[in-house]
Amino acid sequence: MIGKNVIESEPIPGVKVKEVIEEFSEDNELNYEQNVTLNHLARFKRYSVEDAEEIIEKLQDEFDLRPKVAVHIVDLVPEDLDDLRLIFAKEPKQVDKEEMEKILELLEQYDIIE
Template identity: 80%
Template sequence: MIGKEVIETKPISGAEVKEILEDFSNDNELNYEQNLTLNHLARFKRYSIEDSKEIVEKLQDEFGLRDKVAVHIVDLAPKDLADLRLIFAKEPKKIEKEEMEKILEFLEQYDIEE
């Protein structure tokens, strides 16, 4: 990547990445890494893009989570406390069990697309 520099980084959900790659592939040929990423994203169930953005926003506002953690939660769609604990394992901010249960209840409001 000679001559290129990163201007901004922002975590985005897998649903958004999938849409970006699909749109890009309509006009361009995907390279090897892009093809692998698109194939990987197509294999797993995901929230819709609208739901993903809404969930990330609410996780940040209501639960005070960082962008990166909120996006991990959306991408992994945890179903129980054990899964959610793994996401928070390396977080400096300690999350209480009650708050994790509230997050799981919140996620149950949204449907995962097949």
Template identity: 85%
Template structure:
């Protein structure tokens, strides 16, 4: 990694990574890491790309969450408060139970793709 610098970093949802890898694999052969990543992403339930982007925007706007946290919520698809608490466990800004319940209500409005 000598001579390489990260210019910009932006968290993106797993469903977007999956779509990028699937498009790339149509014309090219995936390397080992890309293949493992694609297999991993295919195993878990997710929101559609459009729903993921909409949920992330709402989480950032309504709950003032960092992009990284919003992407984690979309990728992990928490089903209850315990799951959501684990996501917020290492966050410097604490969120109360009422806001967590509102986040879960927001997530329930969207269908999960198997």
């Protein structure tokens, strides 16, 4: 990749990546990496694209989370406090138990696609 620079980097949820790869595969043949990514993303439960984007926005606005952390929460679909603690383990901003419970309540309002 000589001569190429990253201009912008933004975390996006896996469900959005899956949607983009599926749209691309309608007109093009996928390479090995794209096939592996698509197969990996198809194995996990997730939210719809619209729900994922809405959850990320609420996590950033209501809980003041970084975009990367909000995307991790949406991608990993934590089911309990222990799962959330793992996500926040290396974060500089510590989230208390009450906020984590509110995050779990927020996630429960949305349907999961299996």
